[in-house]
Amino acid sequence: MSGVLGTSVKRREDPELITGRGKYTDDLTLPGMLHAAIVRSPHGHAKIRSIDIAAASAAPGVVAVYTGKDVIASGVGGVVPTGWLLPNLKTPAHPILATEKVRHVGDGVAVVVGEGRYQARDAAELVEVDYEPLDATVDAKGATAEGQPQIHEEAPNNVAFDWDLGDKAAADSAFEGAAHTVAVDLRNSRIIPFAIEPRAALASYDEASGLTLRMTSQNPHLHRLLMSLASLNLPEHRIRVIAPEVGGGFGSKIHHYPDEAIASWCAMQCGRPVKWAATRSETNATDAHGRDHVTHAEMALDGDGKILGLRVETYAAMGAYLSTFAPCVPTYLHGTLLSGQYDMPAIHIRVIGSFTNTAPVDAVRGAGRPEATYLVERLMDLAAIESGLDPTEVRRRNFVPADAFPYQTQVALAYDSGNYEVALDKALANSGYADLRSQQAERLASGGKLLGIGVCAYIEACGIAPSAVVGSLGAQAGLYESAKVRVHPTGTVTVFSGSSAHGQGHETTFAQIVADRLGVPMENVAVVEGDTDEVQFGMGTYGSRSAAVGGSAIAKSLDKIIAKGAKLAAHVLEVADTDLEFHDNQWSVKGSPDKSVAWGDVCLQAYLAHNMPADVEPGLEETTFYDPANFTYPFGAHIALVEIDRETGEIELLRYVAVDDCGEQINPMIVEGQVHGGIAYGIGQALWEEAVYDEHGQLLTSTLLDYALPKAHNLPSFELDHTITPCPHNPLGVKGIGEAGTIAAPVTIVNAVVDALRPFGVKHLDMPLTPEKIWRAMKNGEDV
Amino acid sequence: MYPASFEYVRATSAQEAVDLLAQNADAKLLAGGHSLIPMMKLRLAQPAKLIDIGRIAEIRGICEKEGTLRIGSLTTHDTIANSELVRQKCSILAGAANKIGDPQVRNKGTIGGNIAHADPASDLPAVLVALGATVHMLGPNGPRSVAAGEFFTGLLETALEAGEILTEIEVPACCEDGSGCTYLKVEHPASGYAVCGAAAVVKMEDGSCVSASLCFNGITPTVFNAWPNGGPLVGGSADDATIAAAMAELSIDEPMGDIHASGEYRVALARAYGKRALIAARERSGG
């Protein structure tokens, strides 16, 4: 089906999911299955004096109760390691069950395995842990001060790393004699990833086949690898990890946590399948959280509003332990994006990673890039005020020009392609920007509700990533992707991809790629993902990488299939394969289209193998490990219009206009869906969401009664549009769209609210922008 | 989110429920379950037995008797919100019921359960107090009634005594006697409960305010009644300026706060929404 690429084919996965037939991990049962309940620390920081399991062990239905000492005694590795190393990084061990000390609320100390889920939970309440509570420290910056409670012996002052990037001397000198300088102190609030499906695992083990672990995973092969190497010491070939339907991840299901390892270990101990499924509050307290930065940032500009330099210092909370990719997020996914869409001659960033008595922090939707866009785009608004320019004008004056690509930034990355001014102009036109500004002035004069207009021009680096590059930066893994395309004798196709969808629609978009390139109908294409026994290897789905890296791997394999098919067709036609071209599902001689061999004939011949060319093997199956040449760099411009009640500070989001450029679009409907979800997620952080810990390390927002997610009725209908600047270095020209909305929306909203509050002298407010914060800002501002 | 184990029994009449309560000291009545079951799942409540009153027909439904509406305690929020009778004769109650939670919550939750639970951020308590409703109960010693103003006694506390069941809530058909009424709510961004809920009932005659009541949910541990003794509007024209001045003077001791809205801010909300509710109520009144 040539031409199917770029069309809004309906998602093939939806009928099953929306009729409730999708099988998620917790929907699965196995014969003889037991249930695990993990006993968790109620303290932010405490010594474990003793654990008494007698009462729990004697409770009805209890099969076993284990503590961390049992894990150690079993001789397995029993830890979850970090997968990204920085120079001088402190890497204290993260045991799957704590034995000496607990370091955050939710840290596991024991596990009860019972016949029934309720029995396991009831007995978990009977495990008596004698804790000696210790003082806690929870603030990303505060934790590094002298005299704070020490979380890990090996990390003095709770500093995990102290990293920098860019040219400090150049950045410093840019500030000397600059016509304008602006500065901001900001917090990028901590958020909970909040996938709709809490984490879960179902493990079964027997001597013959080893461990089979069904779990909520964004990357089953990575989980298998870490489970094998660090947690269970089980040979990799004796572990099968399967991701059944996965109900969203937003990063939280990339990481390797203790809980899935505990369930696996329990299954090995008990010789029966064991299921663990987190409750909502359990998943909220133990999933890796996102953001949590304390930042000071400064920008220097010349008299025309051209940027001269940027200096940033960020304290980034790592939480109680280093999660899988934690050290990478505030460094290489954040510092490298600080050039934004702008030609910045000098940049320097220092990032101090700190241990805190909180849940670990790791990649959450956008991961580092929302934080970078947030601080750059806050500064651009301040720069506009300082230079007396409209916020759109100061951005325009600094854009990397369309003819300057590839563009080498001062912070390591080289942007592949872009056309920033066109996207901004489209957003301005779609929003009626000039008209909005005059409405705003009229409103202000009339004394009615305040209007605010927020603008953001964002960049992201996704499609991660060239393996050699990430390896040199500390990744303990490559970031290529694999795809095997198997053509069956009858010409139908199965694709085995190392990507692992959890809502993104790969069954549809990957089938579109195949149908388009081979000319076969989409219904003749099956897509297999998420099973380490079926799929050769894979790095998984995150960082908006599946289309750009996983999809490109498929495209490459398809090209190999076409090339091999050409040899078979050439043999039949008695011409050289180089004389053939492939289109409309057949190979034909260039210039004489009636001399052709049909797809089906070649597929059948490949397997009959009755008449093969001498140097060609039977079969029609090709595998590619595609390692991208560069990241991809999607971009766009977003504009928001907000209205603020002067009496109460309540905000209404009136309009949200987005123009995104993710290169070529495989399926515009899916692109739109990703943008919708991303914007809602970003607005959530801007206005409502925050994971709040008190000074003792208690998570005050562990349930939906306190953690405020965005709700449909609080959001306007988004006004979406796009431009298309193809990625020049991958075979599909695609860039990635999963994170765009989340990167752009927080700062677009904050810029809009701060813009509305300009008459009150407000220059910055931290997220979430609660009505109370705005009310206070207006009250304080009345004196201005 | 797994409750501790409990026994379950179903009552078929209000009297049977009272008898079952008498026999089981550690039992709780179960109506719509939308406050009780979440508490049990968090193990904040661990009753030994649940007495399910959910199917008792005699305490469900709405009728009108001698100028008042009589609402069975098991009537759901959705039934109240969509009742023509309530919408015409006591629109504030229908409006408030319609602002509770989401459709699922309104389909299951009941007026009796709502006020028996007496969550300070619930929507119905302030409305019932502002209306001057009466709460009817049945206990081991027979039926008993109290004014709504005396029913709510503190945080999650009411005049309901152990062994008693709420049977009926009686509210005046205020829309028919020249009163105007309005309930305005600021939703909690997470829970959707009231951060501030302002209930105003204003009666005007010939341009003069005969009575005005103003009560709040969400600000203090139980309903805050701004003007238990009449208040500053009575006898005047209740014009916007008077209302604004009265609200500027409104003071509320020891307001509650949380991470989303401090006590001080809630008082500011009470002033703003009290003003808006009073103005809207006056405009809707006959006078």
Ligand SMILES: Cc1cc2nc3c(=O)[nH]c(=O)nc-3n(C[C@H](O)[C@H](O)[C@H](O)COP(=O)(O)OP(=O)(O)OC[C@H]3O[C@@H](n4cnc5c(N)ncnc54)[C@H](O)[C@@H]3O)c2cc1C
């Ligand atoms: C997601 C969600 C959102 C919600 N949002 C709101 C909101 O915005 N505003 C709001 O006001 N409420 C809200 N609620 C609460 C809802 O209104 C509940 O339905 C109500 O508070 C309790 O009613 P119920 O029938 O479910 O009572 P149950 O949960 O069954 O019982 C609650 C308590 O009342 C007792 N009880 C019940 N009936 C009687 C009776 N007849 N006599 C004596 N005691 C009785 C029970 O023993 C129990 O202690 C929300 C609930 C949920 C789950």
